[in-house]
Amino acid sequence: MSARPLPQLTGLSAEFYGFCKRHELRFQRCAACATWRHVPRERCAACGAAEFRWEPSSGRGRVYTWIVANRSMHPAFASDPPQVPVVVEMDEGVRLVTQVVDCPPEELAIGLPVEVVYDDVTADVTLPKFRRRA
Numbered sequence: 001m002s003a004r005p006l007p008q009l010t011g012l013s014a015e016f017y018g019f020c021k022r023h024e025l026r027f028q029r030c031a032a033c034a035t036w037r038h039v040p041r042e043r044c045a046a047c048g049a050a051e052f053r054w055e056p057s058s059g060r061g062r063v064y065t066w067i068v069a070n071r072s073m074h075p076a077f078a079s080d081p082p083q084v085p086v087v088v089e090m091d092e093g094v095r096l097v098t099q100v101v102d103c104p105p106e107e108l109a110i111g112l113p114v115e116v117v118y119d120d121v122t123a124d125v126t127l128p129k130f131r132r133r134a
């Protein structure tokens with residue numbers, strides 16, 4: 001059992017992480033106007049429709065931005081600073097907060113091409129993370 005905070009597996013988030021557990025990255029896509037959305041939510045921000053499908057992502061995106069947090073804000077992360085949360089913009093246009101594994105902060109760059117990898121952190125929770133791609 002991880003001592004680190006994990007996503008709450010409820011509602012639409014449980015559906016999102018259920019796909020991640022199967023090593024599938026899917027995002028909601030509006031059935032009315034085809035707009036992708038993330039984080040999971042009930043209605044489309046573009047047209048307001050409630051109907052959607054979970055569509056497979058390409059798994060590919062680019063680094064949009066990141067920060068280097070040299071001081072941990074949670075005791076579970078105190079032993080391994082710095083934490084480097086990265087915002088990845090997927091080819092589908094949605095963005096997610098994640099990590100780029102095996103990439104020191106000084107090698108991150110805006111626009112760096114990345115692809116999804118899956119980190120099975122517990123039996124129930126798999127986090128989508130990213131690695132550099134050519």
Ligand SMILES: [Zn+2]
Pocket residue numbers: 030031032033034035044045046047048049
């Ligand atoms: Zn829509």
